[in-house]
Amino acid sequence: MVAPKISAAVALLLDLPILSLAYSWNFKQNPKQCGDLTIEITGNDGKPPYRVLIIPSGPTPLPNSVEARRILEQQFPSDSATSVTFQLKYPANSQFVAVVSDQNGFGSGGTSAAAQVTSSDDTSCFDSSQPVQPPFFFNIDPPNVIAQCQSTRLWWDPNKVQGDLNFVGVIPGGQSFQIPTGTLSNQTSTGTGFNWTPNVREGTTLHIVCGDGRGMGSGGSLRTTVGNNIQNDNSCLSNTSPSSTAGSPAGGMYPTDSSGNQSSGGSNGGGGNNTGAIVGGVIGGVFAILAAILILFFFRKRSHGNRSGEKPVDLLNADEGDESNRRQELPQYYEPEPFLVPDPTVAGSDGVSSDGRPLSMYTTDRSGTPDAASTSATRKTAPRQFRAVNIIQHDDAGPSEQKPAGEEEPETIELPPAYTNIRQ
Numbered sequence: 334m335v336a337p338k339i340s341a342a343v344a345l346l347l348d349l350p351i352l353s354l355a356y357s358w359n360f361k362q363n364p365k366q367c368g369d370l371t372i373e374i375t376g377n378d379g380k381p382p383y384r385v386l387i388i389p390s391g392p393t394p395l396p397n398s399v400e401a402r403r404i405l406e407q408q409f410p411s412d413s414a415t416s417v418t419f420q421l422k423y424p425a426n427s428q429f430v431a432v433v434s435d436q437n438g439f440g441s442g443g444t445s446a447a448a449q450v451t452s453s454d455d456t457s458c459f460d461s462s463q464p465v466q467p468p469f470f471f472n473i474d475p476p477n478v479i480a481q482c483q484s485t486r487l488w489w490d491p492n493k494v495q496g497d498l499n500f501v502g503v504i505p506g507g508q509s510f511q512i513p514t515g516t517l518s519n520q521t522s523t524g525t526g527f528n529w530t531p532n533v534r535e536g537t538t539l540h541i542v543c544g545d546g547r548g549m550g551s552g553g554s555l556r557t558t559v560g561n562n563i564q565n566d567n568s569c570l571s572n573t574s575p576s577s578t579a580g581s582p583a584g585g586m587y588p589t590d591s592s593g594n595q596s597s598g599g600s601n602g603g604g605g606n607n608t609g610a611i612v613g614g615v616i617g618g619v620f621a622i623l624a625a626i627l628i629l630f631f632f633r634k635r636s637h638g639n640r641s642g643e644k645p646v647d648l649l650n651a652d653e654g655d656e657s658n659r660r661q662e663l664p665q666y667y668e669p670e671p672f673l674v675p676d677p678t679v680a681g682s683d684g685v686s687s688d689g690r691p692l693s694m695y696t697t698d699r700s701g702t703p704d705a706a707s708t709s710a711t712r713k714t715a716p717r718q719f720r721a722v723n724i725i726q727h728d729d730a731g732p733s734e735q736k737p738a739g740e741e742e743p744e745t746i747e748l749p750p751a752y753t754n755i756r757q
Contacts, residue, residue: 358385358433358442359585361416364450366425367458372433374415380436383409385417386549387429388503388540390447390556394426401459402427404467404542404550422459425452430505430540431584439501440509443583447505451588467553469493471500471543474523481535482569483562487512488526489543489552496546502533503540507577512541532569535561537577 356376364370372385387405395401402423409417423429427450433442473479474486487500500512515527533539537559543552 356435356442358583360431360445360448360587363587364421364423364429364448366421366423366450366453367455368421368453369418370421371416371418372431374433374442379442381409381412381414383414383417383433383435383442385409386432386434386501386503386542387421388432388542388550388554389423390428390430390505390540393424395424395461399461400464401461402429403465404554406544406549420458421450423450424456424459424461425450428589430503432503432509433583439511440503444503444505444507444509445584445587446582446589448584449588468495468547468551469545469553471498471541471552471555472523472526473541473555474526477557478560479531479533479539479541479557480560480562481533482530482566484528484530486523486526486528487541487543488520488523491525494545494552498552499544499549500529501542501549502531502575503542504533504575504577505538505540506582507537508575510575530569531559532571532574533559534570534574534576535559537575 356374356379358372358374361371361373362368374383385407387407389400389402389404392398393400393402405419405422407417407419409415428447429450430447431445432440435441469490471487471489474488479485489498498514500514501509502512503509512529515529517525517527519525531539538556539559540554540556542550542554545551
């Protein structure tokens with residue numbers, strides 16, 4: 334079981350991108366308009382002769398959008414030379430990308446970020462009114478579109494080319510690479526060219542530079558951002574695919590924008606691994622999320638404790654006394670009141686009903702002391718005196734006596750009340 338594990342580990346290592354470089358390079362001074370620019374090689378593992386490619390990047394700062402910058406390919410003066418100095422014929426506030434190569438291949442020394450040209454009083458190195466053009470141009474089909482893993486045709490006019498063509502891809506601050514020249518074909522609408530499938534991830538800034546026997550850049554360059562294809566195909570991508578996040582840009586310290594902010598290039602010239610930065614960012618993000626969760630939990634628990642310690646406010650019984658006393662007494666608007674007997678309208682002096690039945694009659698006086706269930710308002714006032722009441726109780730004497738036979742029962746006539754005894 335050991336041999337398969339070792340083989341798998343070796344295969345994984347071989348599949349990883351080769352990021353470390355044998356040498357690096359630096360700008361000896363900040364790029365300046367019409368000034369001398371020196372590039373110096375550091376390290377002894379390069380294979381000279383060295384060469385540097387300077388590619389314009391971004392829009393021109395000159396009026397009327399005049400493009401006065403040319404693509405520069407500068408050879409080091411000798412096979413043993415480790416530095417080169419040349420005049421930078423670019424206007425101030427313009428940008429460029431530098432790529433250093435040796436016999437190991439194109440871009441073996443690394444690629445700089447988009448460096449900013451600083452200002453100077455010298456303007457003699459370019460004509461701000463006359464745009465420059467390369468000897469010929471290359472084209473792409475579909476026009477102006479470079480999509481991830483989508484076949485693109487690179488084509489040109491063969492009548493304007495001298496010698497063999499060469500295409501390279503340059504990613505600012507990342508990896509630069511040689512574009513393989515496929516099988517050439519001739520088409521009526523697109524001339525001579527070949528098909529290329531970009532194995533570059535979407536969102537990457539990419540320069541495509543073309544050259545022939547007259548040098549790199551003789552066919553111009555194209556700057557674009559790689560897009561995604563319609564089918565969302567990423568089958569052409571792998572760990573070795575060119576990327577803009579391979580490591581720190583090459584070139585050392587130099588301004589990268591008009592405010593003078595500088596890019597700090599790594600000592601490995603842009604090929605360093607950024608795994609440590611990625612791991613550190615992930616760990617930092619995890620700790621930040623945990624801290625946020627703990628803080629949220631603390632505040633929720635604290636607010637819950639404050640709510641549980643508060644006594645609820647009873648707006649109806651806030652002014653009443655102890656709860657035990659409230660349970661013994663009813664609210665004032667629910668306490669009973671004594672019933673007062675109204676004055677009789679007719680005085681009962683006879684004690685004998687109209688039908689001859691005897692009535693029992695007695696007189697009673699009600700005490701002025703209220704019942705035990707009277708309200709607190711009644712207890713607080715003086716006792717109320719009640720007048721005497723005559724109570725008449727009817728006694729049931731059974732059925733009335735039978736009249737002798739032959740006697741007629743007197744006729745009863747009911748009259749309405751005369752209302753003659755109403756008290757004034």
